Amino acid sequence: MxxxxxxxxxxxxxxxxxxxxxxxxxxxxxxxxxxxxxxxxxxxxxxxxxxxxxxxxxxxxxxxxxxxxxxxxxxxxxxxxxxxxxxxxxxxxxxxxxSQKLIDHSIFVASLYFLIREETKTKKSVLHFFTKTDLVTHYYLPYNRPDAYIAIEKENTTKRYFLEVIDEGTPRFMLRKKILQYIEYFDENTWKKRTLHKNPSLLFICPNQNIKDFLNKYIAQVLEEETSDVQFFLSLKSDILRGGSNSWEIVG
Incomplete structure (x- = not known):
């Protein structure tokens, strides 16, 4: 040893x-x-x-x-x-x-952790941040684990989120597939049955405006056709680094 x-x-x-x-x-x-x-x-x-x-x-x-x-x-x-x-x-x-893409992706997730940690400290909240690796043995989660599961506690309220960081160059068919997988996962009530909590909101961080516009349009279309109670929030990577949580926009 x-x-x-x-x-x-x-x-x-x-x-x-x-x-x-x-x-x-x-x-x-x-x-x-x-x-x-x-x-x-x-x-x-x-x-x-x-x-x-x-x-x-x-x-x-x-x-x-x-x-x-x-x-x-x-x-x-x-x-x-x-x-x-x-x-x-x-x-x-x-x-x-x-690849450099994977390295940059990991570095960004860690940077995001520090941003969220500072915000929760300022608001006197308690942060629980689980990385993709932390989630490996949580078999009730979607097969393709999110980049992070985030829970923020304040007084008697806990807000929960799944985080997805979209890389530059990700094909649109993969983005559509990811959205539909989340809709299907939550429609099966797997999370609610296992945790007894409401479904987490989904945070998607986009590498550019084109991807953000595409996701905004596609998610809105899917939510119109489904009866899912899932909430999607979108932001740009550059906006997150510059403005933190103030840059999130809800879809629909």
């Missing part, structure tokens, strides 16, 4: 949950004020092949923080921990070959 510190183990668990994180995000998660100590932990884990590291030395890109992910030797460390799924851990053998 590799000998690592409690903070290093915390880093591994964060990367298990979010898959890819940059150095700045890891520092935010640890709430650590000393970048030097964090860099030493990351350097040690990378040199021992417990973590992988992506860093570009190209001009204009070398100012971006390095991105980290689980490497092969992380598997033995995490394998017997509670809430760790063995099949998910197999990603440690292949994440070094992941």
């Amino acid at each position: 590799e000998n690592i510190t409690p903070k290093q183990l915390q880093i591994l668990i964060l990367l298990y949950r979010f898959r890819f994180l940059n150095r700045t995000q890891i520092q935010q998660f640890l709430n650590h004020k000393s970048p030097r100590r964090l860099n030493n932990w990351l350097k040690d884990l990378t040199e021992r092949k417990i973590l992988g590291r992506n860093y570009s030395t190209k001009l204009k890109e070398n100012t971006k923080p390095a991105v980290y992910y689980l490497a092969s030797k992380s598997r033995k460390i995490l394998l017997d921990l509670p809430d760790i799924n063995k099949k998910v851990l197999n990603r440690a053998y292949r994440d070094k070959n992941s």
